[in-house]
Amino acid sequence: MSQKQVFPRIRSIYADHYIKGSHRAKHTPRVNRPIRPRVIAWAGPTAFMRDRWYERDSWYKARIQKPEITPRLHLIDPDRIVETFEERTKALKPKENDIGFKKRSSETAATTIKRDEEKLEKLARKKQRMFFYLLFFFKGYDLFMPGVYFNNTQKFCVKFGDTVVQRGNLLTAADAPSEPQIQIESLGSNAYNTVLMLNMDGDGFTAEGPNDFDKTQLLHWCIANISDGQTNGETIVPYLPPTPYKGTGYHRIAFILFRHKEKIDFSDIQIKGEHLSDRVFRLNRFFKTHENEITPSALNFSQIKYDETVDKTLHQIGMKSPRFFYEWNEPIKPKQVEYPKKAMPFNHYLDMYRPPELVKREVFKKKLERLVHQGKCEKAEYPDIFYPENKKKLPAWQHKELMRENLGSDKYAALYLKNGYKNAVEQAIEKEEENQSFKDQRKETSV
Incomplete structure (x- = not known):
């Protein structure tokens, strides 16, 4: 009679991860069966990670990663519902329209460069040469309609004493107390020139429109019907120094030169009073009225900011000088408590x-x-x-x-x-x- 084989009691591999209240036995039952190697089905390292033990189900028992249930994905072809980059830029970019004269030939520019070479070389030796980006064409932002531009085809110089108006240089209102000196290139014809001085950011009396087709400016000076090669003409609007209000930053002061063949009556833009509201001007409408007679040929502008002379100018015309302040967002600060946790002076x-x-x-x-x-x-x-x-x-x-x-x-x-x-x-x-x-x-x- 063979003696009954007794197997030792083996500790379960799940004993270290026993969950209180479960119905699983702590130890494996003693079974009378032959010994065989203990093999665990390998399903990758994720089967033994800590997050595998929070839910004990059939997936856990098999040592297989439980698949995630994801909603059904719908394929979307962006080419069918989204416009291409070329289509979008074509829709946003306005149609360009050149309202000026044709570009001058390169021979004229070459002769000008040769003539000024010696002067520029001397300035460069003394480190006194100043570089400015020369724009041969200007896009009429806030002047004309979107997409409208014209080429600089005529030399046009504006000076306030010794201060020259260049391509957006920074000035103060004290630099422009009186009428500027202008120099207009003579083209050897019997044509006439008209100069407008506009404050493109100074109109505070007109509400903004829903579109950019009818921008407003302040007309500070207008001298019309200047003969070719001359600097004097008919003063349509008397000169008023720039009036950038305090707190409004820099104002763009633009000098626009128009050329026309015959004298034109500009009495329709004459001002009726001395108040700034009487100088509100719409260049787009002005050009539309005289588009068959005048053509823009040059533009210069500077950026002018407030100083004390602005107050004097406004007081002389019977106005008060307004003050503008930027409304900053209120700083985020902790709630005020009697005993704050963090010490602070x-x-x-x-x-x-x-x-x-x-x-x-x-x-x-x-x-x-x-x-x-x-x-x-x-x-x-x-x-x-x-x-x-x-x-x-x-x-x-x-x-x-x-x-x-x-x-x-x-x-x-x-x-x-x-x-x-x-x-x-x-x-x-x-x-x-x-x-x-x-x-x-x-x-x-x-x-």
Whole structure:
């Protein structure tokens, strides 16, 4: 009689991952069967990852990754429902229309270059040559209809004293107190020229239209029927200096030259009063009225910003000088609590939750005190020249506040602004002027 074979009790491979409340046995039952190698069906490493054990079902038992149930995908052909790039750009781009004269021959340009070569070479040696991008054609943004352009076919120079109006150079209203000097190229014919000076961003009396076909401008000056080779003509609209309001940034001041064969009566654009609203002008309508008689031949423009002369000009015509301020989005700040979790200097905390008008008023008061007692309000050369003494004597928050004031950072930036905020272009121009003055001083001292 053979002795009954007894197998040792084996711990289940699932015992380490037992879930409380399940109906599965903790140990494998003792079965009287021959020993065989234990083989686990391999379904990749994902079968043994932690996220496989949250749900025990037939997929888990088989060690196979459970497939994800995804909705049925519908294939979409973009070529059928979306227009191509060429079709979209063709629809958005307006039809171009040249309303000016034909381009002048290249021979004229070549002779002009030869004539000016010696002059430009001398300026280049002395590092006094200034480069400007010469545009041979102008697209009439905010002047005419979209897509309308014309070529520069006639030399046209505009000067305010020693300041030349070039391709969008930056000026101030003080640079243009009186009528500019104009020089118009003579083409050797009996034709006439008409000059319009327009403020393309100055109309604040007309509501914006639904489209770009009827833009408005301010007519600052109009001199008409100028004989070929001359600079004087009939003054249709008397000169008014540019009036960019404070806070409105740069205004584009454009000088447009029209050419026509015979004298034209422009009495329909004469102004009836001195108010700015009487100078509201629509160049598109003006050109449409006289399109059979006049043709644009040249354009120059500059960008002019506000200064104190604008107030004087407006007061002379019986108007008040408006002020415009940018409405910034209210800064995001945490809810004010009695005991904040994160420590913060109390002066910063007060500036954060006080009305911004009070903070600006305090800074402005400091600026006035400096102007009264010191006669000027300029930034300190060093953040704190008495740093060791103040570090020991003053509280930490007061010392940091003093350094911020001397550096002109944060709210104290308004202390040292003379004519408002200066953009990157103005800052670069100022640096160039400072460097040039420094070089001139070094030359004088060396001599």
